[in-house]
Amino acid sequence: MQSSLHETVKGPAVAVDTVVFGIDEKQLKVLLLKIKGGPYNGKWALPGGLVNLGESPEITATRVLKNKTNIRSGYLEQLYTFGNPDRDMRGQVISVAHMLLVNNTQSYDLIVSEHYTDIQWLPVLELPETAFDHSQIVDFALVRLRGKMAYSNIAGSFLPKDFSLNELREIYEVVMNKSYDQKTFENELLSHGLLIESDNGLYHFKADSLSYFD
Template identity: 40%
Template sequence: MQAQTCNYVFFFSYPFNQNIMPKKTLPKLHSDFSVDCVIFGFDEGELKVLLIERNEEPYKSWKAIPGNLAQDKENLDDAAARILHDLTGLENVFMEQLHAFGKPDRHPQGRVITIAYYALIKSTTNGIHPVTTFASKALWWPAYDLPELAFDHKEIIEMALRRLTNRIRYIPIGFELLPEKFSLTQLQHIYEVILRKDIDKRNFRKKILSYGFLTELNQKQQGVSHRAARLYKFNKKIYEGLKDKGFYFEP
């Protein structure tokens, strides 16, 4: 997060199809908008969302989803990746633009719309991926049981949850919430939590294996106090070939 010096900018709030301005000197336009990021993780059988506690006004000491004003020369996607990276140290994370939120009164300092993203981050084998920077201020919270939140952030998370439920039916994104190597039961739990329903174990395995994008590893779980499960990896290449034909998975 780069500090920005305080500066003044002059500008006209002109709709650009008004024809009353001098021909050659188009007015300068400028936007203050933020990029916010709903970060999901999966731990202890629960879907979690990463919240920060704000340490500035407005909404000082409220919980919020991480976000920031976008920098001047920055793509939206890059801004979202930066916010995620600053907070977690992670890169190459599954991320998708969610929605632009722009109620005129959503921000007390003026008209600030926000472009919301959501990200799915892989847990380590011991649990959710730890937060590196800002750790004292960031906390994982159960996604289906949210506290009061700053701005319209509750609305944003709720839309992200709906999007996730929707997406998992036609993109295999369950893997994004698991470690590289995972068992079929772990994967099934992701589907059960996100789709909010129980799934038959035998049918789930048959169907998910039938797509062929899971590579069976010659490895098993370690240190569990019951029969160790075989581990699998997601084979992105095979999926890429599959997805043009359409993919719909409602177990």
């Protein structure tokens, strides 16, 4: 009888690491966990874990987020595959990195799972030393986020469904790390046709292909 592929092919492990971005105290923050024990003891890391047999990377990302952080909703997208053979000193691990955006960091009852000693929202611009190549993954995610802010409704992931243009400008200023003139910002954004004005004078984004999990 012919052996199954996973019994005969030996190769690197496959993991998923997720950059979770949220805005708190007018700062863009990323969720990091402090590792307990092993060669990376005391270093901060992204929520991550190995892909189980029969799982897609997206399912792995949602499972790991629920089990290791208690985050169960948000906008999720796949970022990039990080495959440097030396990225993990314990053995070769390929990481399929993801990005998750949440609209209220204070609304989550975070947990500290067994392999960690702490979990914190930390400022993206003041990252501590991280394990593996996780600082590189965060940098990659930030470039992706800023790029998509220019042409999509991704900024809405940080906001309630209906919002003011001033609230939206503040999100852009935090993520892009720059200031905008309110009137110029409004004219530029409205010209792209991404916003719909509600009866109450607030706005919401037109729906597009952004996908959420909950």
